[in-house]
Amino acid sequence: MNWSGLFSQLLEIVVALLLAPLLTGWVNQCRAWLQNKSAPSLLLPYRMLRKLFHKESVVAEHASQLFRVAPYIVFGCMVMASAIIPTLSTDLPLSPAADAIALVGLFAFARVFISLAAMDIGTAFGSLGARREMLIGFLAEPALLMVLFSASLITQSTSLTSIVGTLAHREFAIYPSLAFAGIAFTMVSLAENARVPVDNPATHLELTMIHEALILEYSGRHLALMEWAASLKMFAYSCIGLTLFFPWGLAEVGSPGEMVVALPVLVLKLTIGGALLALIETASAKMRIFRVPEFLATAFMLAVIGMLVHFLLGA
Amino acid sequence: MHAYLIQSVNLFAAVLLLLSFAMLSQRRILTLIHLFTLQGATLVAATVVVAYLTDQHHLYYSAAITLVTKVIVIPTLLHRLIDKLNVKWDVETLINIPTTMLIGILLVVFAFNLALPIAKLSSSIVHSTLGIALACVLLSFMMMITRAKAVPQVIGFLSMENGLFFAATAATYGMPMVVEFGIAFDVLVGMFILGVFMFQIREQFDSLDISHLEKLKED
Numbered sequence: 001m002n003w004s005g006l007f008s009q010l011l012e013i014v015v016a017l018l019l020a021p022l023l024t025g026w027v028n029q030c031r032a033w034l035q036n037k038s039a040p041s042l043l044l045p046y047r048m049l050r051k052l053f054h055k056e057s058v059v060a061e062h063a064s065q066l067f068r069v070a071p072y073i074v075f076g077c078m079v080m081a082s083a084i085i086p087t088l089s090t091d092l093p094l095s096p097a098a099d100a101i102a103l104v105g106l107f108a109f110a111r112v113f114i115s116l117a118a119m120d121i122g123t124a125f126g127s128l129g130a131r132r133e134m135l136i137g138f139l140a141e142p143a144l145l146m147v148l149f150s151a152s153l154i155t156q157s158t159s160l161t162s163i164v165g166t167l168a169h170r171e172f173a174i175y176p177s178l179a180f181a182g183i184a185f186t187m188v189s190l191a192e193n194a195r196v197p198v199d200n201p202a203t204h205l206e207l208t209m210i211h212e213a214l215i216l217e218y219s220g221r222h223l224a225l226m227e228w229a230a231s232l233k234m235f236a237y238s239c240i241g242l243t244l245f246f247p248w249g250l251a252e253v254g255s256p257g258e259m260v261v262a263l264p265v266l267v268l269k270l271t272i273g274g275a276l277l278a279l280i281e282t283a284s285a286k287m288r289i290f291r292v293p294e295f296l297a298t299a300f301m302l303a304v305i306g307m308l309v310h311f312l313l314g315a
Numbered sequence: 316m317h318a319y320l321i322q323s324v325n326l327f328a329a330v331l332l333l334l335s336f337a338m339l340s341q342r343r344i345l346t347l348i349h350l351f352t353l354q355g356a357t358l359v360a361a362t363v364v365v366a367y368l369t370d371q372h373h374l375y376y377s378a379a380i381t382l383v384t385k386v387i388v389i390p391t392l393l394h395r396l397i398d399k400l401n402v403k404w405d406v407e408t409l410i411n412i413p414t415t416m417l418i419g420i421l422l423v424v425f426a427f428n429l430a431l432p433i434a435k436l437s438s439s440i441v442h443s444t445l446g447i448a449l450a451c452v453l454l455s456f457m458m459m460i461t462r463a464k465a466v467p468q469v470i471g472f473l474s475m476e477n478g479l480f481f482a483a484t485a486a487t488y489g490m491p492m493v494v495e496f497g498i499a500f501d502v503l504v505g506m507f508i509l510g511v512f513m514f515q516i517r518e519q520f521d522s523l524d525i526s527h528l529e530k531l532k533e534d
Contacts, residue, residue, distance in 0.1 A: 174322040176329030183333075297413040298340060304420055305332065312427050312446045313325050 008089040008251065008259060015263065016082035020235035021045035021228065023274055030278030045231060049224050057220030060121050070117035071218065071225035077110035078232035087239045088262045089251035090165045099158040100148040103240075104141060107192070110229070111137045118214040125206060129213025132289060136191050136198065136210065139296035143188045146303030150181040151244050153310050160243075168247035176313060180306030182245045186280075187299035189237040191292065193230075196281035198292055208286065235270075238277075242269045320368050321440060327361035328444035331481060332423070335454040338474060339419055340412050344402055344466055348393045351470050355385030358477050362484055365441060374489050380499045381480065389473060389506055393466075396510050402466060402523060409461050419454055426450035437486045444485040451478030465513045465523045469506070476502055 025042045032039035041047075059068065084098050098106065115133050118126035152158045154175060155166040191198045194211035203209050215226045243250070249265030251258035287295065334354040341347045359382045366374030408415065430446030437445065455475035459468045476498070483490045490498075513523060520527040 174319065174326050176326045179326065179329060180333065294340075294413050297416055298336075301336065301416045301420055302333070305336070305423060308420075308423055308427055309329050309332070309447070312431075313328075313443050 005091045005093045005253075008091050009083065009093050011259065012088050012092065013079060013083050015088060015266075016232060016235055016239075017079070017228075019267070019270070020082075020231035021049060023235050023238065023270055024231045026271065026274045027234075027278050027281075030275050031281060034278055034282040045227075049228060052219075052224035052227070053221050055220045057218075057222050059222075060217060062121065063217075064120055066113075067117050067120045067217075068222070070113045070120075071222040071229070073113045074110045075225045075229045075232075077106050077113075078229045078236065081106050081236045082232055082239070084160060085236055085239045086161050086164045086243055086250060087266055088259050090161045090168075091251065091253040092161055095159060095161040100152060100160055100163070101145065101158060103160065104145055104148070107144075107233070108137065108141060110233075114214055114226075118217070121217045123217065125213045125216050129210055129216070132210045133214055135289075136292060136296070139293055140188050140191045140299070143184055143296060143300040143303050144192070146300060146307060147181045147185045147188065147244075150177050150303060150306045150310060153307065154178070160240075164243045164247045164250065165252070167244070168250055175310075177306040177310035178245060180302050180309060182241075184299045184303035184306065185241055185244070187295060187302075189241060190280070191296055191299075193234045193237055195277065197284045197287050197295065200286050208289075238270060238273050239266075242266075242273060317368070320364055324361055324364050324368070324441045325444060327357050327364070328441075328447040328481070328485070330357050331361070331451055331477070332447050332454075335451045335474065335478070336416070336419060338470070339415055339454055339458050339461075342408075342412075344397055347467060347470050348390055348397070351393070351474055352386055352390040354474060354477055355381060355390075358481055359386060361481065362489075365484055365488065368440060369488055371488050373492050374484070376492065377480075377484075377489050377495045380495060384499050384503060385473070385477065388503065392506055392510065393470070396513065397466060400466070400513060400517060400523065402464070409463055415457070415461055419457065422453045422457060423450045426453050434486070439486055439488060441485050445482060448478050448482035448485050451475075451481065454478075463524050463526060465509075465516055469509050469513075472509075473502065473506070 022042065022045070025040070025045045028044070029039040029042055080094075080098070081103060083094050084092065084103060086092060086095070111133060115130035118130040118133075120126075148158075151163050151167070154177070155163045157163055157166070190196070194201055199210040200208060201211065204212060206213070211230065215223060218226055246269060249262055249269075251262045331354060334350055334357065338347055338350045338354070341350060359378050362374055362378040362381065366372070366378060410418070426449040427446040430449045434442040434445040452475050455471045455478055458474070459471035462468050462471065480498075489495065516528070517523055
């Protein structure tokens with residue numbers, strides 16, 4: 001392991017931790033603008049985290065150890081996930097630890113723990129949220145895997161850094177299979193991050209909420225970690241999308257100086273991506289929970305078609 | 316430049332397939348017509364690029380015919396038709412949509428496999444898209460089968476024609492001009508006849524559900 005690799009790895013984790021709440025704040029601000037509301041401050045998520053970390057954490061009497069441990073596990077998974085996604089540089093010493101398939105596994109691991117913790121207290125909402133979360137998760141995972149496989153087929157590797165490295169450095173070409181994968185990925189990330197067509201992140205109406213129902217029993221620092229983990233998850237998903245489909249502007253192995261350029265490029269890409277996310281959310285209506293399987297079936301189908309098209313056209 | 320143009324034909328082919336699937340999963344008639352118009356426009360774009368690549372002038376004419384019939388005239392007629400018939404509500408499907416999609420994937424696999432050996436015989440530069448064209452035809456077929464109402468069935472029929480047209484362009488740079496004129500004319504006339512037919516169905520049964528047609532049998 002060399003020093004520049006270690007540096008880029010550390011920088012990437014720090015950037016992910018710092019930028020994730022900002023991305024959430026930016027999306028909320030864009031949403032408010034598009035809906036003709038006065039927008040909350042961009043820094044609101046940070047203040048929220050600060051407030052929650054200073055508050056006392058109240059835990060229910062019947063809570064087991066699992067309930068206390070879950071926020072740390074979920075947060076750890078999301079930090080690990082953002083560490084292996086090449087956001088700034090493809091020179092990541094941690095990347096051999098987990099490839100694209102293990103990344104999906106990491107997200108699944110976090111989901112299992114967040115659902116178990118929600119059921120641990122034994123309230124109705126927790127179990128309801130957990131059940132819905134698992135329904136969405138088990139439908140979204142195969143679609144996400146198929147999207148990553150489409151990219152792996154083009155680059156002949158499942159390691160995220162080499163996928164992105166190959167995509168960024170080969171001659172520019174139009175890949176119809178990646179167009180399919182891109183649409184499928186957008187649908188999956190909307191579902192996985194509890195955004196509007198599937199779940200409304202702003203709602204506290206009991207019957208419709210999914211993600212909010214899961215973390216309803218948490219307070220104080222536990223809630224702060226959960227919220228931060230949710231932000232990190234959205235950041236991770238945005239970065240997977242941006243690096244797979246727009247893989248330009250990343251620093252390469254052996255040239256850590258390029259990260260000076262990579263950081264502004266990343267911020268620019270995230271700014272545009274966040275605005276687009278807010279636009280999608282404003283333009284679409286939340287669908288009934290029983291329509292979600294249909295939505296995710298479409299995503300899965302698009303991803304599979306992308307792979308088939310790759311085999312047919314060889315591109 | 317040349318390579319990008321070939322890639323863009325592949326991309327247009329992929330978009331055609333995507334639109335076929337979107338039509339298969341669409342519940343609303345109005346959106347169905349919009350998607351059909353979009354499919355026609357994609358077909359025109361693909362034909363123009365193939366024409367430019369191969370320097371085949373008659374392909375420009377056939378692109379123009381497609382533009383006039385499939386993008387302008389037929390969608391306008393369909394819009395008028397649903398206005399007059401007053402059918403804008405959700406379309407009923409005989410099989411639920413996720414199942415339709417899964418069958419659709421199987422059809423695509425089948426079409427791709429079927430087209431591979433045929434495409435090898437063709438000397439066209441975009442011969443690999445033949446599988447996609449075949450898949451579009453089969454998907455439109457499927458749409459005609461799974462829809463209970465008359466209007467989506469007609470749209471399925473028209474979309475199948477789009478697929479056939481693209482197959483001809485991909486495999487042999489288009490059919491002879493006379494044949495293309497004939498088909499364009501046929502589709503237009505067919506559209507008119509089917510329109511009249513739909514009015515008749517509704518007059519008779521107060522509904523566009525074609526399962527009522529079974530009652531024509533004498534008991």
